Amino acid sequence: MPGLKERIKMGIWAWLTGKHAPAQANASMASAPDQKPVEIAGGFLTAPSINYHGLCKQSPGKAWVLSWNDATPDGRRGGHREEGEGRYILVNLINNAIVVDARMPRPNNGAVADNGSFCLEDWHFGSTLSGTFHVFTSQGLPIITKVLTANILHSGISRNGLLAYCLTANSPTEDGRKLALYDLKQGVQIFAVTPQRAFERIGFDEKLMQLVVKVSGGGEYRYGADGALVDEGAADVALLGSTNYSDVILTAESMLKGKPGIEELESILTALIRARGLGADDNPAWRPTALKVQGLAHEALGQASEATGCYEEALELNPKIGVKRKLDSLLKRQR
Numbered sequence: 001m002p003g004l005k006e007r008i009k010m011g012i013w014a015w016l017t018g019k020h021a022p023a024q025a026n027a028s029m030a031s032a033p034d035q036k037p038v039e040i041a042g043g044f045l046t047a048p049s050i051n052y053h054g055l056c057k058q059s060p061g062k063a064w065v066l067s068w069n070d071a072t073p074d075g076r077r078g079g080h081r082e083e084g085e086g087r088y089i090l091v092n093l094i095n096n097a098i099v100v101d102a103r104m105p106r107p108n109n110g111a112v113a114d115n116g117s118f119c120l121e122d123w124h125f126g127s128t129l130s131g132t133f134h135v136f137t138s139q140g141l142p143i144i145t146k147v148l149t150a151n152i153l154h155s156g157i158s159r160n161g162l163l164a165y166c167l168t169a170n171s172p173t174e175d176g177r178k179l180a181l182y183d184l185k186q187g188v189q190i191f192a193v194t195p196q197r198a199f200e201r202i203g204f205d206e207k208l209m210q211l212v213v214k215v216s217g218g219g220e221y222r223y224g225a226d227g228a229l230v231d232e233g234a235a236d237v238a239l240l241g242s243t244n245y246s247d248v249i250l251t252a253e254s255m256l257k258g259k260p261g262i263e264e265l266e267s268i269l270t271a272l273i274r275a276r277g278l279g280a281d282d283n284p285a286w287r288p289t290a291l292k293v294q295g296l297a298h299e300a301l302g303q304a305s306e307a308t309g310c311y312e313e314a315l316e317l318n319p320k321i322g323v324k325r326k327l328d329s330l331l332k333r334q335r
Contacts, residue, residue, distance in 0.1 A: 037098050038091050040065060045091075047098060052089060060159050061114040064138070065091045068107035068120060081106075082125050090118060090138065100140035104132075109154070113161030117143065117184060121152045121166075129173075133166040135184060143187050146180070149173035157184075158204035165202055165211060167195070181211055181223070191227030197235050198247040217243035240271040246286060248275035253293045256300060269297040288318035295323060304330055 038047045045056035045067040054069030071077060072084030088107045090100035104122045112118040116138025124130045131152040135144035144164065150171030157164045164182045168175055180192040190209065203212040203220075210230065211223040219238030222230040229235055239251035252268045252275075260268065272294045280290040295310030311327040 036096055038065065038067075045089075047089065047091075050089075050098065050101060052087065052101075054087070054089075057111055058093075059112045059114050059116070063092070063094050063114060064112045064116050064118075065093055066110045066112040066118045066120075067091070068110050070106050070108055070123070080127070088120060090116065090140065092116065092138075099138060100136070102140055104134070109152075111155070111157045113157045114159055115161040117157060117161035119144075119155055119157045119164050121155055123152070129169075129171045129176075131168075135164050135182065143184050144182050144189075146189070148175045150175040150178070154202065156202060158206050160206055162206045163204045163209065165204075167202075179211070179223070181227075183209070190225055191223075193223070193227040196229070197221065197239060198242070198244070198250070200244075215239055215242050216247065217241050240267060243278060245275040245278040245280040245290070248272065248278075249280060249286065249290050249293055252297065256293065256296050260300075262301070265297060265301050269294065269301065272297060284317070288314045288321045291317070292321050292323050295326070299326070299330070304334060308334070
């Protein structure tokens with residue numbers, strides 16, 4: 001039986017000559033415990049033995065690393081193109097072994113769970129609005145293969161590999177602007193909905209099978225297993241507390257349409273004033289809107305003088321902001 005060094009040489013030779021399975025490495029690819037088949041630095045991974053380098057992401061527990069390279073096999077062209085498949089690899093860092101080495105047209109934005117399951121976005125060749133969301137086992141076997149008629153914006157996999165999500169960009173098709181959650185144990189889609197609220201990033205609650213939506217500034221809200229918001233009030237509170245002024249202004253405007261009570265109106269007004277200080281007043285495109293919505297809050301609170309001032313300033317900045325009739329009505333009542 002060949003010794004360890006001979007087995008390693010045989011494994012490397014198999015990879016160099018292409019004599020291996022398309023998505024799974026042979027056991028001979030395993031390295032000795034004190035040898036590392038890859039080098040990781042600055043978000044990049046290099047595997048000299050198989051002539052590979054690419055972007056990478058490690059699992060939360062650091063036992064696995066997934067890497068992808070969206071370029072032609074010769075490395076001469078990356079990104080948008082008509083042909084030339086990219087490459088991805090999965091490495092078990094505990095055993096120092098390259099477990100998966102495979103290709104897809106344009107692999108991007110990968111993530112890997114602590115059980116070695118991983119997700120990848122295929123951005124497809126050509127210029128059509130399309131993509132495929134993939135989730136694989138730690139051996140490179142498909143769990144989810146979702147072909148979409150829209151570009152993929154974001155995706156991710158939960159820590160223990162039980163859930164995954166995919167968010168698409170706008171598209172004239174039914175796949176446009178959809179947030180989907182997948183059950184990886186069953187290999188099925190749980191829901192696909194059009195997101196109604198803004199967010200910064202998405203996490204998971206594996207026990208409750210929910211998406212945990214994180215808002216800029218630290219707040220959060222959730223989508224339940226039925227695709228509906230678990231608590232719309234919690235979403236409002238989270239977004240009013242956002243450090244993104246556009247999220248605050250749009251949320252406040254939406255809440256004002258629902259005829260909130262005095263306490264809620266005061267919270268809305270406080271958030272709007274804070275949003276202006278966060279940068280809305282420095283943005284010519286957002287300042288008139290911030291003033292308009294602040295005026296609506298003042299008016300709902302019965303603060304006619306303050307509402308009038310906001311409406312007047314908003315109209316000076318943008319005569320088409322849509323508060324001319326409200327201002328005229330307020331002025332008549334003040335005479």
